[in-house]
Amino acid sequence: MYLQITNLHKNFETKAGPLVVLKDINMLIEQGEFICAVGASGSGKSTLLRQIAGLDSPSSGEVRIDGKLITGPGPDRGMVFQHYTLYPWMNVQQNAEFGLKLQGLAKKERRERASYYLSVVGLTRFAKSLPKELSGGMKQRVAIARALASEPKVLLMDEPFGALDVHTKESMHEFMLDLWQRTHITVFMITHDVEEAVFLSNRIYALGARPGTVRKEIKVQLPDRSHAVKRHAIFHDYRDELMDLLRKHGQEASLAVAA
Amino acid sequence: MNPSSAPPQINSQKPIKTLRPSTFWRLAEDIPPSLNWGLMVASIAIPLFLWWLVTTLGNVDPKFLPSPAKVIAAFQRLWSTGDLQKDTIASLWRVGVGFLMAALCSIPIGVLMGSFASIRALLEPMFGLMRYMPAPAFIPLLILYLGIGEEPKITLIFIGVFFFNSLMVMDTVKFVPKDLIEATYMLGGKRLQTLLQVIFPYVLPGILDACRINLAAAWQLVIVSELIAATEGLGRRISVAGRFLRTDEIFVGLIVIGVIGLTFDLLFQYVLRISCRWASQKR
Numbered sequence A: 001m002y003l004q005i006t007n008l009h010k011n012f013e014t015k016a017g018p019l020v021v022l023k024d025i026n027m028l029i030e031q032g033e034f035i036c037a038v039g040a041s042g043s044g045k046s047t048l049l050r051q052i053a054g055l056d057s058p059s060s061g062e063v064r065i066d067g068k069l070i071t072g073p074g075p076d077r078g079m080v081f082q083h084y085t086l087y088p089w090m091n092v093q094q095n096a097e098f099g100l101k102l103q104g105l106a107k108k109e110r111r112e113r114a115s116y117y118l119s120v121v122g123l124t125r126f127a128k129s130l131p132k133e134l135s136g137g138m139k140q141r142v143a144i145a146r147a148l149a150s151e152p153k154v155l156l157m158d159e160p161f162g163a164l165d166v167h168t169k170e171s172m173h174e175f176m177l178d179l180w181q182r183t184h185i186t187v188f189m190i191t192h193d194v195e196e197a198v199f200l201s202n203r204i205y206a207l208g209a210r211p212g213t214v215r216k217e218i219k220v221q222l223p224d225r226s227h228a229v230k231r232h233a234i235f236h237d238y239r240d241e242l243m244d245l246l247r248k249h250g251q252e253a254s255l256a257v258a259a
Numbered sequence B: 001m002n003p004s005s006a007p008p009q010i011n012s013q014k015p016i017k018t019l020r021p022s023t024f025w026r027l028a029e030d031i032p033p034s035l036n037w038g039l040m041v042a043s044i045a046i047p048l049f050l051w052w053l054v055t056t057l058g059n060v061d062p063k064f065l066p067s068p069a070k071v072i073a074a075f076q077r078l079w080s081t082g083d084l085q086k087d088t089i090a091s092l093w094r095v096g097v098g099f100l101m102a103a104l105c106s107i108p109i110g111v112l113m114g115s116f117a118s119i120r121a122l123l124e125p126m127f128g129l130m131r132y133m134p135a136p137a138f139i140p141l142l143i144l145y146l147g148i149g150e151e152p153k154i155t156l157i158f159i160g161v162f163f164f165n166s167l168m169v170m171d172t173v174k175f176v177p178k179d180l181i182e183a184t185y186m187l188g189g190k191r192l193q194t195l196l197q198v199i200f201p202y203v204l205p206g207i208l209d210a211c212r213i214n215l216a217a218a219w220q221l222v223i224v225s226e227l228i229a230a231t232e233g234l235g236r237r238i239s240v241a242g243r244f245l246r247t248d249e250i251f252v253g254l255i256v257i258g259v260i261g262l263t264f265d266l267l268f269q270y271v272l273r274i275s276c277r278w279a280s281q282k283r
């Protein structure tokens, strides 16, 4: 197993007492898979991703990548955040290079590698632009190039397209599929957008809320990955199944809150 | 149509009030450049004109309020003897040394306080307390410890700037998005790298702004510091002129102080604009 999450629990201490956010999470992800975890907002998706990233440590259980226990953040996991996290004073090229600079790579090598990944995300032309001159979709592509430049074992994405408009989102979906087919990178993406999950991933973990648990694991097999497939009955079946899963547990959760 | 099923017509007689356009009263919007410049010129010209009007038409004792012409004459007199230049340089020197030392100490300390909760807990209570002690109240102690030379004057400026600037720099660091720091960790950044290569550049515009504000404080304190047995300096010039009722020289001193202060301010804004172009849209 490549990415392995075993019996992961996460509690937060709050003023109202301990809050169980993640309960008994088990996930097994193979190299080269495109995985989505879908859940309503507040279901603990970001918390789960932070445990994998090593930005936070589980209350119990463990996360292993390639057999190695995760104890802290590091460049073997590329992370793309929901909010734009480019360095505003650096241009696109410098942003893409920055991870390699932190890791101590020689100037020539990091320039070449960053340029390569900028061309992969199609932003070579904007190498000299500042982040504030880019659109939202372009910013996220720079963030992806920046993460890929370190050649991570897995790309972690926290609702990376949540802030984008529908059309930009669609083109980012095409972009992601294309990128994944070319680089064969392992992707673990979390989202609340059910269609996004069905369209992009090989496998989906549907998360229930309060506490966040894996309700169901769904293998996605679509006839093809073009936008036309979204009108296909199979696509609708996947979508409806997931919607039902999320809706049911959403109701339970709101009842639990009311109680 | 059944009238009872129609939607209730509240105030059907009254026309709906819409926001009328305005040029002068625009909330949080720019005004046309011509109006902007016109108003800015008027801001200086109207008080000058009133001053001239009062001293020309009114029967005002020049010992009480000298006319603009008298003040210009006093300026030329002080300039030709070289006294004004000497005073200005003396004051500038004190501000320069005191402020630079305070800035050089407070910027790293402020960044550390903002970045590390531990250092903040260690220093913030003391700094918070010191900030509320007016720097001029230290004058007797400074004379006692350091005598009446340049040291107590420069130290006074240092005290007046250091604590404020540290706390203001600390506050700017609080605005660094947590995501940006965590993104840096994910790219392999160590803590020191993150501090020097991410936090510091991010807060640099805020630091320059804090320094700009505290330079104004330093410039005020130098005038106060020259009450400590100084032989030259703009503050000294004003207090001597006051003793001999040379009101025109008081005005010269005040105007020179104001103009130099404003020049510094504009200079800082300029440096900020050219060195941190990425931040220009935010302000």
Ligand SMILES: Nc1ncnc2c1ncn2[C@@H]1O[C@H](COP(=O)(O)OP(=O)(O)O)[C@@H](O)[C@H]1O
Binding pocket: A012, A013, A014, A019, A021, A039, A040, A041, A042, A043, A044, A045, A046, A047, A048
């Ligand atoms: N550091 C924290 N301290 C306390 N509660 C937290 C913390 N982080 C997240 N939570 C709580 O955990 C729950 C899940 O949050 P999150 O993982 O951000 O959900 P999602 O990303 O699915 O919207 C929320 O109820 C949130 O309030």
Ligand SMILES: [Mg+2]
Binding pocket: A045, A046, A047, A158, A159
């Ligand atoms: Mg989230």
